[in-house]
Amino acid sequence: MEPHPVQLAVTDDLVRGRATVFFRIILAIPVFVWLLIWSIGTFFVAIAGWFVAIFTKKLPDGIHGFLCRYVRYVVHVHGYVALVTEPYPGFGGKPGYPLDVTLPDAPAEQSRARVFFRFVLALPAIAISQALGGSIGFNTSGSFNGSSSGGSHSFRFATFTGGGGALLFAVFFLAWFVGVFRARNSKGLRDAGAYAIGYTAHVLAYFLLVTEHYPLSDPAAMLGGRVEPPPVHPVHVVDNDDLRRSRLTVFFRLLLFIPHYVWLGLWGIAVAFSIFANWFVLLFRGTPAGSLHRFNSRYLRYALHVYSFLLLVANPFPGFTGLPGSYPVDLVLPDPARQNRWKTGFRLFLVIPAAIVAIALYFALYVTAVLNWFVGLFRARSPEGMHKLGVYAVRYIAQYAAYYYLITDVYPNASPLEGAEPPPEPEPTAEPQYAW
């Protein structure tokens, strides 16, 4: 597959200055003001570019360069404000920032129809970006108010940087605390933020006619090879979905979920008691009760199957037992193992940051589900990018739930990338080598 012309580059080293993190929003005020001015200019330039592109099928070089700089600057500002990067960004949108994007050097020819309908075509991507990094907003830049004899009216400028999306906001909120206390950012949060901003860059580049390529929401395509994947989490997803969707079951998905909803509720009542009992067992013994652990694990796996079905991350109707290996989007869970008693004792509080990220990803999951519903109905397939985003969301939510349900004491990893085994140590050669 042809690589997306908008590529993310991450060279951030995770080191943060406590003071600059603490005052980040205030420090960013000049950047915001400049971005606002630039956005107003971009609004008019983009309209001009749109008219030209309808006739000439591509943007003029000057406008293309201007918009590329704008997109790059948005990435820098988002990166700085959301604590995905540390250095103060310049005001020119020049390449070389620790979170950057490469954009097409020259404007490419585009389909007139796609240019003409760009706003409509971009709406699904804009919806997803609201759940991730934010992109287009219509009321954040300022307004001109006037009044007439008939009453008052107002006109608001559209800007292309309508504030952060849900995931980016969660990342900023948590990274602020992490940065202030540890003078570092968590790699998982940084990667999640980079992914969200990368998607914003894709959406902006598409919307502003910098490229005709549709935004790509596949986390692996966005970050793969640019950041190190996290270590394998004991709770991870095995994805064997073939992207095929049945139109009929897609249409009735919500209703087909009802029996599972009832069963989830009934089983969930028992699980609530089981978690409570297991909490005491873990506190006293340090290891969970095997039967309770298995019972809760089954439930969690079942919930993952069911929500994958409901939210169109997978196609087949799931079973009612949460049997491992029984569903194309499956959950691998650890066996009962010793857990840290402190982490067990304070689990209810420790889980709060993860819950914040989980809520943001729930939002993303629901947005993609709505879009997937329409796509599935018309094409009988799920787009791969949206599917992968869905898998990322259900994986994180499952890790969060497993932590909350005391199935593991390993904290959820917010990285959009699936965990990978570290590369094997180079094997010692048989013959000792001597450096002379």
Added chain:
Amino acid sequence: MTRSPARAALVAALAVAWIVSAYLLWQTSVVPGSLHLPHIDVHDYFSAAQLREAARFGQFSSRLWIASTVVELVVFVLYAKWGVRFMRESAAGPVGTGMLLGMIGFALVWLAELPFDVLGLWWERRHGLSHEGYFTHVTANWFALGGQFIFLCVALGVAMGFARWLGDWWWIPAAAFFVGLATLFAFVDPYLLSTHKLHDAELAGQVRALERAEGVRHVPVVVQHVHTVTAVPNAEAMGLGPSRRIVLWDTLVDGRFSERELRVVLAHEIGHLARHHIRKEVAWYALFAFPGVYFLMRITRRRGGMGEPEAVPLALLALVVLGLLALPLQNAISRHMEAEADWMALRTTHDPAAATQLFRQFVTTTLDEPSPSTWDYVLLENHPTIAQRIAMAQAWRSWSARH
């Protein structure tokens, strides 16, 4: 050779037991067996315009029912043949897959019947009988389908679970379970409605007098808000034991009916409770459930038995066909009980004039045909016709004069 006569004898004995039970249940009515309903000329009670309007409305509704039923049958026939293909959309075990197939079957029928449903609503709106918006109606139906799915999944879960466990004998515990479920629903139904107390103190006082007259323990009378959806007046007796209550639609107490007419309605509903009609309905259900589920077991054998998901589409078709075949009998039973409740109302209120006036009003407020065609009567009428109800009021007048 020795098994067949024994089996035939057993089947015959069970059939006789069924007939005797049905006969005994039927015979519990207090309507005098010797009661002769006089012939009623509907033109004496209704204007030609009223009769024309009711006939027009009824004919279209009946045709719509026929078309919708035919479509339902066609869909289920096609589904019985090809529905098994949807098994590939399931990652569940046999029971879960069976549930999916059941739900998809119902969903397809819902889709196929939707145009008729909307047409029916249009027809009712056109005649001022419904105030429901199309979107609200379709949405409500959509959610109702969700409710059906729950019931369907429970039913299939039970039937398939027993079938996988007990083989061909599954029908006995399954039928018993369904009867238990019907009893539970009969008990719970009143609690599922959103109602408020009857505020009319005078009417509430009359209810107490009627309860005493019919020998019924105090039963709450509540009002259900339906006027935003329908203009049709109605009332029903619901519940078992502590959940018993009489539900009046607010379209009945909106001033269109006089106090005397409302008294007849209340006496009729209390009559249902006095004659234990809800319990009898459950008993009738039991009488139908056992042979019905037995036939289902026999029919689904050709697809490997009810324990296999492949049997579900066929089972749905069989269920619908059995339901259609049983419809005339079920309507007859319902009419029998409604007639008894009418008789109780006449016996309690001693007011055949109010009853006659009430039934006449039904023609203008519900556009019920006073004397529908025979097939309509057999297949669609679960109450006596308006003409029969007026005739009963007349018959009661003569009967009470004699006794």
